[in-house]
Amino acid sequence: MTGSREHPTEPGALPERTPASSAVATATAALSRAGVPSARADAEFLAAAVLAVSRGRLALTEGFTPSALRRFEALVARRATREPLQHLIGTAAFRYLELAVGPGVFVPRPETELLAGWGVEQARRLPPGATVVDLCAGSGAIALSVANEVPDARVVAVEFSAEALGWLRRNAADRAAAGDRPIEVVASDVTAPDLLAELVGGVDVLLCNPPYVPDGTPVPPEVAEHDPAQAVFGGPDGLTVIRPVIARAAALLRPGAVLGIEHDDTHADAVPALLAADGRFAEVVSHRDLTGRPRFATAERTSLSG
Structure with missing residues (x-):
């Protein structure tokens, strides 16, 4: 996966953010290539976990800071190895x-x-x-x-x-x-x-x-x-x-x-x-x-x- 990285900014400026939709799309493609059957849903669940929001509110977030994006990418990489989604987010809905x-x-x-x-x-x-x-x-x-x-x-x-x-x-x-x-x-x-x-x-x-x-x-x-x-x-x-x-x-x-x-x-x-x-x-x-x-x-x- 690729994503935004730290760039020099003016002192006090907010770090650049990657839109959730963009990060989820990239993650979905990576998980699909890995054979994960529910690639889009899993990418959204992982994004929601990192951003500490519900899956339905992803579009309302300000996106990923560089550090949050790195955490998200790391989780997506683990999911691509077929580690269960529930292990990655720590919970299972029932x-x-x-x-x-x-x-x-x-x-x-x-x-x-x-x-x-x-x-x-x-x-x-x-x-x-x-x-x-x-x-x-x-x-x-x-x-x-x-x-x-x-x-x-x-x-x-x-x-x-x-x-x-x-x-x-x-x-x-x-x-x-x-x-x-x-x-x-x-x-x-x-x-x-x-x-x-x-x-x-x-x-x-x-x-x-x-x-x-x-x-x-x-x-x-x-x-x-x-x-x-x-x-x-x-x-x-x-x-x-x-x-x-x-x-x-x-x-x-x-x-x-x-x-x-x-x-x-x-x-x-x-x-x-x-x-x-x-x-x-x-x-x-x-x-x-x-x-x-x-x-x-x-x-x-x-x-x-x-």
């Missing part, structure tokens, strides 16, 4: 929240907002104090969205990775400081047979965005090189974590309670079949994302024993 993210935690994706929204709808129908559990919580995107949008719910977030737990606890503390009801963070492997033993038969809504990409599936550089592999890949068929989660969910949920679990788009038949085969779920429904791809499955815990 529903109504901005969550801190970085190395060691899975960056929440927009498609998961659909599962979170479904969970919010279910929790809103329940009496105050209903228990909502988020398994494989990562940054806390689902759990914290429920706590933000259903303030009278009890929300429990379960995560195993030490690195991800650090981000989860940071986001939980930030949201509590902002006035949301605090969530309960539990450090545990979601495949443990005694997971949340104290909640057996008492959970009202259970949500899970597990690692589900089948091993060996090609993924973008942002995922392959920066998202934790244990948060992405779910074994040879992508169902290694999903199978025990379904079994444990059946134990945790009270009769009539509901489960929502995100899955790979190749699992449109497999996950509903697993839910049906368990024998303790009814009303199994497959849900598609905004692109029409199978994205998550939901089910209701039956009143049958087991």
